[in-house]
Amino acid sequence: MGNADTKLVFRKAVVQLTSKTQTISSEDNDFWDQFWSETVTNVQDVFTLVPASEIRLLREDVPANLATLCYKAVEKFVRAVENSCRTQQDQNTVLNCSRLLTRVLPYVFEEPDWENIFWSSLPAGKGDPPIPLAHSLCSAICDLLFCPDFTVASNRKTGPDKAEDLHAVDSCEYIWEKGVGFAQSPVKNATFESNRTELLRLLLTCFSQAIYSPNQSKVFCEDVNPIFVISILKHFNLLTQQI
Numbered sequence: 001m002g003n004a005d006t007k008l009v010f011r012k013a014v015v016q017l018t019s020k021t022q023t024i025s026s027e028d029n030d031f032w033d034q035f036w037s038e039t040v041t042n043v044q045d046v047f048t049l050v051p052a053s054e055i056r057l058l059r060e061d062v063p064a065n066l067a068t069l070c071y072k073a074v075e076k077f078v079r080a081v082e083n084s085c086r087t088q089q090d091q092n093t094v095l096n097c098s099r100l101l102t103r104v105l106p107y108v109f110e111e112p113d114w115e116n117i118f119w120s121s122l123p124a125g126k127g128d129p130p131i132p133l134a135h136s137l138c139s140a141i142c143d144l145l146f147c148p149d150f151t152v153a154s155n156r157k158t159g160p161d162k163a164e165d166l167h168a169v170d171s172c173e174y175i176w177e178k179g180v181g182f183a184q185s186p187v188k189n190a191t192f193e194s195n196r197t198e199l200l201r202l203l204l205t206c207f208s209q210a211i212y213s214p215n216q217s218k219v220f221c222e223d224v225n226p227i228f229v230i231s232i233l234k235h236f237n238l239l240t241q242q243i
């Protein structure tokens with residue numbers, strides 16, 4: 001986080017969440033937005049300000065609030081993709097949600113009674129098929145890993161009014177490193193590389209349920225997150241060419 005005041009606001013939100021004994025409505029956006037609407041945090045601060053003991057306490061005492069936190073964070077990812085992550089506010093929100101989920105998800109995975117939450121669905125519109133939370137999150141991460149002006153340099157005119165549809169981005173236009181068919185690497189950009197790292201860290205967390213689950217043999221058989229990501233990642237053939 002950028003300064004002590006921002007850290008204090010975030011810490012107060014964590015204390016409010018973990019100390020409440022009643023369920024907080026998912027419609028209370030003023031409360032939930034405290035976790036991702038402030039200035040960009042850094043992952044070290046999030047790990048410090050959200051202690052493991054408090055996550056476990058929240059999971060045991062008010063599980064509905066932990067579930068809502070996960071749902072709301074994933075929902076922010078999905079909305080950012082739908083909006084092409086075109087504004088600085090969208091990008092800040094994605095980074096904050098990424099760090100928070102990276103911190104929280106291991107404590108979801110370690111409890112067998114919580115195995116199904118990652119495969120439950122976000123609220124869908126009327127007539128829309130339900131999509132598991134894990135699919136929504138992993139799909140959004142994959143799109144954001146090749147998001148112009150966020151994780152890759154844009155090849156077109158930039159600006160919020162000219163943002164590309166992330167679902168329709170051509171992976172051949174946006175590469176990370178040179179490889180087969182691409183003789184030159186794009187110009188290095190420290191910010192883009194940092195943003196990729198944040199998203200890849202969360203993706204690895206999603207793939208690491210077996211590390212945290214006490215029932216490892218079952219998880220190794222049923223953890224289909226990597227398989228799902230490979231099946232949807234339209235950039236996967238490009239990544240394999242670069243290796």
